[in-house]
Amino acid sequence: MNDWIDAAIALVVLGNLSLLGTSRLVACIRILALQGLLLGLLPLFFHADDLTLRVVLQVTASTISKGIVFPWLLTRAVRGADERREVAPVVGYTPSLLIGGALLGLALWLGGRLPLPGDAESEFLVAVALNTTMVGLFLIIARRMAITQVLGYLAMENGITTFGLVFAEREPLLVEMGIFLDAFMAVFVMGLMVYNINREFRHLDTERLSNLTD
């Protein structure tokens, strides 16, 4: 089982790095979808011994939304816009990759510092969840286009949700409903905003969205 987990983790980390290094939006969305699938399935491996219906349902919902629905919505949004590429990011792609390495190190360090009570094997998972979260945040910071920022946001959500699914499974369903609801609403409302931005500025570049200053 651990091999599977390790393989999945390795894939996720690779996905994180490639997210940082890719300029084509559609490719980003695909990576994200893959990542969503992987991370969504992780709990299955984790709770293989005590698999309950709840976990199965969670996993199903998570994989379907993150692996299929969101990517589909986002692809549509990208098709609607003129730009297909992030041409001039705030932080270039090479530095982004370097920072991604640093973030990975930081995540590993933090994961080591946060020992899970009674669960030794999951140490890496904490790090990976944190790393995914950080990479998502980094994308928001380092990319200029609104759509890429939404993607970053989704990556971040991926990391957090994974963490929740794996470690906070004891919490009743309501919370998870909230999580999905919110993730959906975030994408939906943000998508709406992206649409609005596109209409208002004919452009998805957030450079235009920095007029309000002191």
Added chain:
Amino acid sequence: MIMAIAAVIHLLVALLLAPLLLGVINRTKAVFAGRRGQPLLQLYADLAKLLRKGAVYSGTTTWVFRAGPLVTLAAVTVSLLVVPFAGVRAVGAFPGDFVLFAYLLAVARFFTVIAALDTGSSFEGMGASREVAFSALAEPALLVGLAALARRAGGASLSDCYEAVRLFDFGPNGGLPLLLIGAAFFVVFLAENARIPFDDPNTHLELTMIHEVMVLDHGGPDLAFVQYAAALKLWVLGALVVGILLPLRTGFVALDFGFGLAAMAVLAVATGCVESTKARVRLTGVPQLLVAATVLAGVGFGLTLR
């Protein structure tokens, strides 16, 4: 009892002899200049003549102009009440009386000044301006000096202060401090009475005058009051200088009194000598002299702190 009588006698003597001091000064200057000079009693004659004259008032003036000489004379006269003379305590001696003394002189000055301003003349305005400037600087010198005297005397009235002054007193609080304070007072005496090197009472050259120019418009009885008040002021301040620098005391009231009058005469002669030998300082130099006097008095005070 004797002292009380002596004090009253001093009052009368001062009121009577004050104009004579000016005569002595003028005679001294005449001697220096090789002239015969005017009679010693010239001022008395002037006063008598002026009192018999009518008056000319400028149409610009108000009651302030008429009040000026009167208030000036009244204030100087009242100030005489607290001045001790030749070891005789003043009639009105009380703790802190020298503050009243200084402020009465200020009253006199204030009214002289506003009377001058009342004429609207630029010359008198100029004199008034200089007068207030220089007297404001003379005030601290006088008061700090008196405070020093009060400290060494252990009492806060002029009479206490001067009773404690002895000739040839070379104790820790005598000698040098007294000399410094006496010097400061002499400067104040010259400045306040509009003598050379601060002012020239004889010229009528506007640009150099202070006191004389302020009273240009007064005439008749008013001018008599002004001149008499000036003479009295010379006397009271002179008494303060003499009380420090020439404090001859024998213990016999009459003898001391005589010495005191003689000392006043010496002071008048000394003033005449200064006026004959010194040139008037530049106007900008006057403040320096007065500040120096304050410093002298302050150092005098500091020496008494030991």
Added chain:
Amino acid sequence: MIVALVLLPLTAGALAFFLRSDGLRRGLLVATALAHSGLTVAAWLRRPLAELGGWLELDDLELLILAVTSLLFLVAAVYAVGYLRREGRDQREDYTEGFLFVNAPEATFTGCLLLFLGAMTLVIGAQHFGLMWVAVEGTTLASAPLIHFHRHHRSLEAAWKYLVICSVGIAIALLGNFFLVVATSALDDQLGGLTVRALAEHAGQLDPTWLRAAFLLLLVGYGTKMGLAPLHTWLPDAHSEAPSVVSALLSGALLNCAFLAILRLHGVCVAAGQAAFSANLLVGFGLVSMGFAAVFIVGQRDYKRMLAYSSVEHMGIAALGVGLGGAAGFGALLHVVNHSLTKGMLFLIAGNVLAAYRTRSSAEVTGLLRALPASGLLWLAGFLAVTGSPPFGPFLSEFTILRGGLAAQRPVIAVVYLVLLLLVFVGMAMIVPGMAHGETNVARRREPWLAVVPPACLGIGVLILGVYVPRPLADAITRALGALGLS
């Protein structure tokens, strides 16, 4: 009852989207606000029972915030009626850039306003950290369209920033919630839900490292919403671009809700023996917020942004007060009440000023007292109140916090706090009186009572709180502090 409090505005909000008549919808808005206030009063009089297995409960702290929120919403609703009447739906010219734009449909505005209230009520009532988190996210989603009411690029930008920044914050808070769950893993099944009460009861068995990490994440997450510097960056943009009614609610009600969430976790930390850790963080954020606000208030050119930064400052004060504890804690909760009323009033007045002068530049506004006497007077009074001058409410609370700071043997913090307060005063004194006094080209006009009476009511409230702190209020604050373990 609590469910009713939450559902009432939610249903009314949903209904508002479908009502066709403007009059009816406005009536619905005010009626809902009134009903909500009525229920709140009822809750004060008779403490409602906990519902949904303890997930919803109104304790003293909650009642306090609920009362402020409800009151402010009522006032804002009344003001909104007048505001919507003025706004209209035809094309309008933008004040600053001169382009034409239209407003969002009124139904969207009213509906979102009501949903916003529902979400805020849920935040207040929710004792479960998960539910609370859902509700906080709900407030973001409900209020973003409100900010984008004027459909033009600036308000879009403000709404976008609001959404992005608050979403990032809320995501971090979600991670914090998970951390919190991890912290409870030693308890297995005894916990019975991630409620404030349960956590406080079992605080001793929580894993300290994870609890602290969870507090950090939640503080940063909700702090973004609350407007603690340097997480506050959405505030000035959103407050300056949103309609003034919305700004008033954002500043006076929403920030409190986020603060409430942080307070609750602070209470858990106190119970778990981590008081020093969380308190120091609050103090730190408080001072940094005040400092940020001071820097941006001094020389500020836009009076609505100035008010927004002032909100940052006051949230900082509240955090600082809670962090200092003792008397300062009392002051902090009192300050939350005072600040809501004051800032609500100021934003509503700012709306009047904006409508009359058609500029947000404080330099271009002069002679308020001549053009709009009532608004001008309230504007000046609000400035004095918000800077903590007697005889207004914030003075008492700020003074109490100062007292608490010195009593807690933290003179340096108290002095820095005071200096920052004074700096903000100086900064605002350079701006506000200049707006109120002087001559003006704007013709003197009759001010509609709907535009003046609501803020005036708030102003009177602030004045009363400055000379008299009602016993029930003081008692409620004391008990609330006791429940948090801060007294």
Added chain:
Amino acid sequence: MILLIASLALLLGGGAAALAASRRDRLRNGIVLGSLVGASLASLPVAIVTIARGESLALQWPWSVPLGSFALGLDPLSAFFLLPILVLAPLAGIYGVGYLRAWQGRKNLGASWFFFNVLVACMMLVVVARNAVLFLVAWEAMALASYALVVFEDERGDVRGAGRTYLVATHLGTGALFVLFVLLGQPAGSLDFADLGAGAGSLSLLFALAVIGFGTKAGFMPLHVWLPEAHPASPSHVSALMSGVMIKTGIYGLLRILMVLGAPPPAWGWTMVAIGATSGVLGVLFALAQHDVKRLLAYHSVENIGIIALGLGVGLLGRSYDQPAMAYLGFAGALLHVANHALFKGLLFLGAGAVAHATHTREIDHLGGLLKRMPWTGTTFLAGSAAISGLPPFNGFVSEFLIFLGALTGAVTLGGAGAAVGAVTTGALGLIGGLAAACFAKAFGIMFLGEPRSRHAADATEVGRSLRVPLVVLAAACLAIGLGAPFVVAGLDSVVVAAAGLPPHDPAGRALAGPPLRMVALGSAVLLALVGALVLARRGLLARRTITTALTWDCGYAAPDRRMQYTAAGFAQPLTSLFRFALRTRREGEPVRGLFPARASLATSTPDPMHREIYEPVFAAVGRLFAKRRWVQGGQTQLYVLYIVLTLLVLLVWELS
């Protein structure tokens, strides 16, 4: 006590009623005057009885405010500070009714009177409050009410600027008071004055806070900057009230705190002496350089506060060195000067206001010859000038005399360095007195004497009765206190003893103060009698002589002109140029050129050097520094998210490492 509270209620009610009756001028004026006079009549007897009996009244009502209580108390000290308020307020009110008539219909006078009444009520409340919260509320409400009065003519830019300076200054001062009271309240956990006490902290820190906090209100140099701005900006009856009474609440607060702090170390006394000497000398110097009569008067307030501080310093040193007589005299002088300054500064501001009212200018150099046109105003202004210059027989001399006497007592009795207070104080007071006389010779002489320098002055007529009555009353009061000094000071015994912290009925000071004061009063009386006698004598001398009227002697110059008269700037020039290192007067104009100069001009102005060279640069520097930090809020969402992430990471790393 009930009467006092009734007065407060009457004032506030009257103010509110005036606000309501804003448009009906007669009714409103009636209400205002009724409330002011009524409150004064109701409370004056209470205050006087309290002082005479030397007893204290107290009252405490609960007040639902954290650590607040509605505690009022009336002891001799409070009662004494009530006196000037109760005397000056109705007089300023009467004056104001006439003064504000010019604005009827153009301004909301109801609001102005409302704030006036609030100001009076708050001042009263400040001196009787016995709880720190109540005190601070009243204190700040007082400041705000006066601010509202200062910006009465808010259409003028300078008035707005003055209001701003005042608002900021007073609030910064109050900030120091916040800390002060909190620290004092800590040991007992209560903010009632009865429980205040110094805790473990440094007493000198508390003293410093009190000096800064109360000194800002009082106008200690260099915290005085708001005074010369705010006083000229406000209507004259307000300036009179603010300068005459309100700034004294700072002195009151300082005294009250000193009573709490207990035995003072010598350093405090020296601090006060230093502050007093600085404020006094620089205040009068700055006054000398001014051309605006109200600005000049404002600087004189700084000067007189300096004199009061000198008195306090002498008194404190007396306490430190255990010299009851010195302490008594110092405090007596300071306190009496508080009352005296209220009277003559009130008189002078009202007089200046009357001049401004009649001539529409406050520029001294545009006036002249007003004594003929406005005899009442001129004569009373002269009385005020003499009083403020400390000239006998007026009241200013009496209080300065007491301070002199205290300092001299120190010089005589103290050993070593302590005695130096005698030299410093007498020197400073002497210099201040001389300069003040110079300044008022200038103010009175240029404004009221000579020939008019402009149309404004030439066309002036005497002001109406409601403006004259207060002037006459105040001038009479100045003279009365000057002549009745022994009785006044004896009457104030209980106040002085309380302020000086001496055992009650301590005879030392009274014994020292009584006889000299009798002599001073006698001297003043003799002076007046002598003047009277001389008047008669001259009348006799001139009885049968010719009296002619002519032109002023012009030294032979044929065509004298009004514009050739000395100006205020010229009059003060010897002194201002002597002290130019402190004044930094600006001179602008065209110098005289060539043998036959066609035109030349000279304008001097002396803005406050401390304002210009300390406060303004500091404020500007802070503003610039802050402006440089604006990029933080640069508009990029990315940047903003970065802040969040950085905050989070830094905190996490800090927490977990």
